[in-house]
Every structure is written in structure tokens, then in C-alpha cells.
Amino acid sequence: MTTDVTNIWTNFNKELKGFIYNKTRNSADTDDILQEVFVKIIRNIDKVNQSENLRQYLYGIVRNTLNDYFKNQKTFSSDTEIQEQFSETETNSLNETIAECCIKPFINKLPDNYKQALLITEFQDISQKELAEKLNISYSGAKSRVQRGKEKLKELILNCCAYQNDKYGNLIDTEGKNCGCS
Structure with missing residues (x-):
């Protein structure tokens, strides 16, 4: 059975949109998710055409897209909740504590x-x-000393804890690694 995207849109658009809206209860999100579903359909039209039950296959795509949507919403809200848990004073205190004990x-x-x-x-x-x-040294000398000190500090920390970084210099996930140096 060969089906083109226009026929799928004509036959299933309203049905899929209703299903998505029942899950999200938000018109804008419904439209975004429906668009993402049809992008997936377009990208995988060969697989869609090979499916034995078109409706079941389309609902599978919708369910997967909805799962991705809710995972992203959960991640976003939990990040926001974490940020809101600490006041500026608590954040500064935490930074000072980390600096004192770790740096x-x-x-x-x-x-x-x-x-x-x-x-x-x-x-x-x-x-x-x-x-x-x-210190009775030149301003450029002071700047150089601070900069070199920071570079040497970075080397000490990276050598001790064996952190890895990507090609941009960002730290790569270090979960599970134990830095036992002090």
C-alpha cells in the first residue's frame, strides 16, 4: 500500500490533532507536536508505506513524539525548580564554600x-x-601573574582529577569519577 503525505494529512490530520490535544491540553504545543509528527512521517515515508496498519503506525509515531515532548517538559521544569531552590545569598555562600574547601x-x-x-x-x-x-609591580605584570596562576591552577586540577574536555574546552561528563586529591 503506497500512501503519500498529502493523503495522510487529509485523512488523519484532525484525528491526530485531537489525540495530541487530549494529551497536552495546549493548542500551541499540539500544533508543534503535530508538525513534528509530520516531519517524521515525511522523513520515513518508505517505512510508513511498508506498514501493514497505517493508523497504528501513525499513532506509534505520535506516541513517541509525545513521549519526547513530555521528557523535555519534565527536564525543563526540574531545571527551573532547582534554580529557584537557591536564593542569591545561598548561591554565593555555596560558591564560597566550594572555593574554600576545593579550590x-x-x-x-x-x-x-x-x-x-x-x-x-x-x-x-x-x-x-x-x-x-x-606588590610594587607593573599592572601588566600583575595581570600576567594572575593569568599564569589561573593556568597553573587549571593544570593542577585537571592533572589531579583526570577530567576530560571536548574540542571546545568544556568538561565532559565526569559522573562516577572520584577525585581523591586534596
Whole structure:
């Protein structure tokens, strides 16, 4: 049985749209999902034509598309809920705690000039310009010292914990890896 997309649209459009709307209760989402269903039908028209029961096959595509939709909605809402759980004060406190317990031990392993530059600029909230004045070095020297210190800090952390990154420098999933260094 050979069926083209126009015939499928004519014969099943309203039926599929009603089914989708019953699941989502949102007209805009219904239209988006229906469009995605028909994109899948167009991409897989050969498989659709080979199906023994066209209606059953189409509803299979709709169910899979709906499942994807609800998974994405659940992921989005749970991310939003997590972000809303922490106030700005709690987030800042958490960042300070992480810096103190996880980052500072690595900074303390750096050579003194880099350690001093990072501790002053990052933990005492002093600008690089003020650092230059305090250490009696040039502003560009202070900037270089801080930058090199950050590079050396990154190397220490990456070497210790064996994190991997993608071609853009982003960390790749490290779930299940235990970083036992301190």
C-alpha cells in the first residue's frame, strides 16, 4: 500500500490533532507536536508505506513524539525548580564554600608568587590594579601573574582529577569519577 503525505494529512490530520490535544491540553504545543509528527512521517515515508496498519503506525509515531515532548517538559521544569531552590545569598555562600574547601588547597600548591596573586585577587576581592600597587609591580605584570596562576591552577586540577574536555574546552561528563586529591 503506497500512501503519500498529502493523503495522510487529509485523512488523519484532525484525528491526530485531537489525540495530541487530549494529551497536552495546549493548542500551541499540539500544533508543534503535530508538525513534528509530520516531519517524521515525511522523513520515513518508505517505512510508513511498508506498514501493514497505517493508523497504528501513525499513532506509534505520535506516541513517541509525545513521549519526547513530555521528557523535555519534565527536564525543563526540574531545571527551573532547582534554580529557584537557591536564593542569591545561598548561591554565593555555596560558591564560597566550594572555593574554600576545593579550590584553595590547589592554590596553596602553586609557587608563592602565583599563590599570592590568586589569593589576593580572588579571595580578598582586590583588583589586579590594586594588586600591582600592593606588590610594587607593573599592572601588566600583575595581570600576567594572575593569568599564569589561573593556568597553573587549571593544570593542577585537571592533572589531579583526570577530567576530560571536548574540542571546545568544556568538561565532559565526569559522573562516577572520584577525585581523591586534596
